[in-house]
Amino acid sequence: MFAAELKSDTLKGLVNIISTLIDEVKFTVTAEGMTLKAVDPAHVAMIEMNIGKGAFESYSASDCEMGLDLDKVKGVLKLAGSGDIIRMEQDESAGRLVFKVGNITRRMNLVDTSSLSDPKVPHLELSSNISVAVDELQKGIRAAESISDHITLTATSEYFDLSCEGDTDSSSLRLDKSAVKELDVAGQATSMFPLDYFSNIIKAIPAGTVVKIGLDNDYPVKLMFGLADDNAKVEYLLAPRIENE
Amino acid sequence: MFAAELKSDTLKGLVNIISTLIDEVKFTVTAEGMTLKAVDPAHVAMIEMNIGKGAFESYSASDCEMGLDLDKVKGVLKLAGSGDIIRMEQDESAGRLVFKVGNITRRMNLVDTSSLSDPKVPHLELSSNISVAVDELQKGIRAAESISDHITLTATSEYFDLSCEGDTDSSSLRLDKSAVKELDVAGQATSMFPLDYFSNIIKAIPAGTVVKIGLDNDYPVKLMFGLADDNAKVEYLLAPRIENE
Amino acid sequence: MFAAELKSDTLKGLVNIISTLIDEVKFTVTAEGMTLKAVDPAHVAMIEMNIGKGAFESYSASDCEMGLDLDKVKGVLKLAGSGDIIRMEQDESAGRLVFKVGNITRRMNLVDTSSLSDPKVPHLELSSNISVAVDELQKGIRAAESISDHITLTATSEYFDLSCEGDTDSSSLRLDKSAVKELDVAGQATSMFPLDYFSNIIKAIPAGTVVKIGLDNDYPVKLMFGLADDNAKVEYLLAPRIENE
Numbered sequence: 001m002f003a004a005e006l007k008s009d010t011l012k013g014l015v016n017i018i019s020t021l022i023d024e025v026k027f028t029v030t031a032e033g034m035t036l037k038a039v040d041p042a043h044v045a046m047i048e049m050n051i052g053k054g055a056f057e058s059y060s061a062s063d064c065e066m067g068l069d070l071d072k073v074k075g076v077l078k079l080a081g082s083g084d085i086i087r088m089e090q091d092e093s094a095g096r097l098v099f100k101v102g103n104i105t106r107r108m109n110l111v112d113t114s115s116l117s118d119p120k121v122p123h124l125e126l127s128s129n130i131s132v133a134v135d136e137l138q139k140g141i142r143a144a145e146s147i148s149d150h151i152t153l154t155a156t157s158e159y160f161d162l163s164c165e166g167d168t169d170s171s172s173l174r175l176d177k178s179a180v181k182e183l184d185v186a187g188q189a190t191s192m193f194p195l196d197y198f199s200n201i202i203k204a205i206p207a208g209t210v211v212k213i214g215l216d217n218d219y220p221v222k223l224m225f226g227l228a229d230d231n232a233k234v235e236y237l238l239a240p241r242i243e244n245e
Numbered sequence: 246m247f248a249a250e251l252k253s254d255t256l257k258g259l260v261n262i263i264s265t266l267i268d269e270v271k272f273t274v275t276a277e278g279m280t281l282k283a284v285d286p287a288h289v290a291m292i293e294m295n296i297g298k299g300a301f302e303s304y305s306a307s308d309c310e311m312g313l314d315l316d317k318v319k320g321v322l323k324l325a326g327s328g329d330i331i332r333m334e335q336d337e338s339a340g341r342l343v344f345k346v347g348n349i350t351r352r353m354n355l356v357d358t359s360s361l362s363d364p365k366v367p368h369l370e371l372s373s374n375i376s377v378a379v380d381e382l383q384k385g386i387r388a389a390e391s392i393s394d395h396i397t398l399t400a401t402s403e404y405f406d407l408s409c410e411g412d413t414d415s416s417s418l419r420l421d422k423s424a425v426k427e428l429d430v431a432g433q434a435t436s437m438f439p440l441d442y443f444s445n446i447i448k449a450i451p452a453g454t455v456v457k458i459g460l461d462n463d464y465p466v467k468l469m470f471g472l473a474d475d476n477a478k479v480e481y482l483l484a485p486r487i488e489n490e
Numbered sequence: 491m492f493a494a495e496l497k498s499d500t501l502k503g504l505v506n507i508i509s510t511l512i513d514e515v516k517f518t519v520t521a522e523g524m525t526l527k528a529v530d531p532a533h534v535a536m537i538e539m540n541i542g543k544g545a546f547e548s549y550s551a552s553d554c555e556m557g558l559d560l561d562k563v564k565g566v567l568k569l570a571g572s573g574d575i576i577r578m579e580q581d582e583s584a585g586r587l588v589f590k591v592g593n594i595t596r597r598m599n600l601v602d603t604s605s606l607s608d609p610k611v612p613h614l615e616l617s618s619n620i621s622v623a624v625d626e627l628q629k630g631i632r633a634a635e636s637i638s639d640h641i642t643l644t645a646t647s648e649y650f651d652l653s654c655e656g657d658t659d660s661s662s663l664r665l666d667k668s669a670v671k672e673l674d675v676a677g678q679a680t681s682m683f684p685l686d687y688f689s690n691i692i693k694a695i696p697a698g699t700v701v702k703i704g705l706d707n708d709y710p711v712k713l714m715f716g717l718a719d720d721n722a723k724v725e726y727l728l729a730p731r732i733e734n735e
Binding site for chain 1: 384
């Protein structure tokens with residue numbers, strides 16, 4: 001059983017994050033909320049999302065799994081205005097989810113969850129932690145975009161730096177200690193990542209959100225942030241690109 | 246002879262409606278106004294428009310026919326700002342229409358009217374009448390768009406409903422008696438229509454316009470509405486799609 | 491040596507004008523400012539630009555040449571907000587120009603100037619001079635766009651006219667003496683020009699700018715205007731299209 005109401009803006013924020021990785025997702029539903037673990041088809045990035053019942057206007061569920069096609073959910077979001085409430089209700093007999101927005105009723109088939117993977121999210125200990133407003137990261141990405149396909153994150157005890165080195169050109173965004181919320185670095189941490197993945201997730205995070213970054217040397221990066229007034233927690237892991245010598 | 250002035254917004258509103266069906270049109274001009282009857286190339290929909298001289302800022306004409314290429318008229322509309330007056334004047338010697346917008350003069354060849362059809366608009370008696378703000382119909386269309394190529398209109402004495410049934414998904418917009426201006430239904434009326442035609446005409450009607458809908462069972466739908474402060478009257482007929490059993 | 495700071499809006503205005511003709515340009519830098527002479531690959535139009543040091547917030551340079559890829563400079567402009575200051579500094583050892591916008595550093599290779607032409611700009615005596623707000627010229631271009639590939643400029647002692655004659659249609663924008671700033675015409679001057687070139691440069695000139703037009707019969711047109719509060723001067727020459735009889 002699953003019935004819930006939430007603001008269209010909240011649902012949109014959650015869907016935007018997940019759909020940077022995959023279109024068809026499996027939510028694990030409990031009385032306390034919904035969780036999601038997903039990996040992209042190329043196994044480069046991984047997302048774990050916990051949506052507490054506090055993210056909803058109303059929420060009532062018993063344990064179940066629910067497979068959703070996010071493209072269809074985006075279609076529902078287009079029918080809702082910015083302040084609208086979206087009601088979702090499982091129609092268990094038919095294996096369908098019913099969305100209601102105002103006087104519109106939209107029924108959609110659930111996706112068969114047996115075909116959807118349930119990845120194991122590794123537990124990583126990363127030596128450095130940086131907290132920074134996502135807006136700064138978005139600026140660093142725009143500066144990198146025409147230069148190279150990769151972006152290098154570097155943290156020292158003095159600064160956090162997003163840089164990019166092309167054949168003839170380079171760009172960097174340097175944030176001094178005073179421009180970040182937290183800079184807890186032992187020595188130096190630097191790793192390089194595929195720009196498209198990093199860019200997609202960073203651009204999907206709402207402006208103003210503080211992102212906590214776990215970084216190490218030639219190691220995955222972990223991005224942690226809250227959505228829906230911190231009622232939803234996201235952890236995003238991205239594999240590094242390690243240059244051969 | 247034909248010379249008239251009208252607001253660019255008025256001309257735009259009229260052109261938007263007609264060009265959902267055809268590009269080259271024949272207007273029948275009299276001292277009292279202009280009329281138009283047109284059918285789309287596939288003979289699925291038909292439009293009849295009566296533009297009274299009250300729709301114009303100034304109007305002076307004797308009986309004639311005038312063939313216009315609406316794509317070119319749209320080009321003229323792009324040269325006019327929202328409050329601008331557009332002057333049209335027939336240049337009879339040359340078979341051209343002269344548009345003036347501010348200090349711009351735009352001369353265009355008239356289309357030969359002998360090649361343009363003059364369809365006979367059937368007189369239909371439809372059992373049910375519904376009046377509703379076009380904004381609600383536009384919402385119903387958006388909800389249907391990714392589901393199917395057809396939309397079903399249903400009216401009962403209690404509600405008016407736009408619905409759409411796909412292979413796995415469905416959507417519906419239900420307007421209760423209180424949400425419509427008029428609901429005069431004997432029993433039930435329900436017919437299915439091609440979504441693209443219905444969508445094109447409904448989207449071309451200015452927000453806030455009240456549309457009177459004539460509906461019956463497996464029968465054409467008639468849409469009636471006013472433009473230009475009701476100085477122009479439009480009747481639009483759309484053939485149903487009747488499912489074989 | 492070259493180091494300068496200027497407003498992003500100023501740099502954008504200059505780049506927009508030059509890039510209507512070419513992408514890779516050679517600036518001649520002196521202590522007093524920068525100059526540029528360029529011709530388009532088809533040798534139809536020519537531009538001469540003098541940017542005085544007053545156009546910059548700060549400026550310090552010794553004589554040198556600097557080759558720039560304007561596409562890359564446009565990329566830098568996208569990183570700057572409307573009020574931002576952009577700092578440019580030549581990194582002579584590496585033959586690179588370093589741009590700084592806030593906490594972003596963008597290094598780009600200079601283009602080899604030996605491959606860039608240094609055209610001789612002819613000195614033309616044109617019999618008629620017209621000064622007019624670029625906004626009016628932009629209106630005249632929009633009116634011409636769907637009619638023909640050429641635009642005819644005509645000046646008499648009474649009016650200035652932009653007109654366009656197609657096979658079946660025509661358009662013209664007529665500016666009476668009272669609608670232009672200056673109309674100094676001996677007899678009549680009329681020449682025809684390729685619409686795409688004329689349109690590209692006119693559309694790149696900021697709204698409100700007064701353009702001084704030098705015109706003659708079947709002869710090039712010269713456009714003269716200021717940018718950056720008149721601290722930068724532009725002369726643009728466009729070859730006529732002369733109809734054979």
